[in-house]
Amino acid sequence: MGTKPILNNKKPVIHYGSQMRFLAVIEEPPVIERILGQIGEWCPSPPPRAPPAEQEWPKGCQIPLSYHRVPDIA
Numbered sequence: 001m002g003t004k005p006i007l008n009n010k011k012p013v014i015h016y017g018s019q020m021r022f023l024a025v026i027e028e029p030p031v032i033e034r035i036l037g038q039i040g041e042w043c044p045s046p047p048p049r050a051p052p053a054e055q056e057w058p059k060g061c062q063i064p065l066s067y068h069r070v071p072d073i074a
Helices: 029-038
Strands: none
Touching: none
16 A cells, blocks of 8 residues: 554564554644654655756857868768
8 A cells, every 4th residue: 555654763563463454544744744753754845946047158258169170081
């Protein structure tokens, strides 16, 4: 189902031969943030940023557009 158990303080899990069952499904973002924050697993994504400003060529800068004939090699 794409879920993984949350381990408390990274302690190893002891298996007793039974299946793991869902006890609850938590969907509210503030509750999820609080739970994950208490066990050190909350990593909020950084706020979105604007695209970089378009930069202009420095004054006096020019791209050379000259053509030099290259002899055929083949």
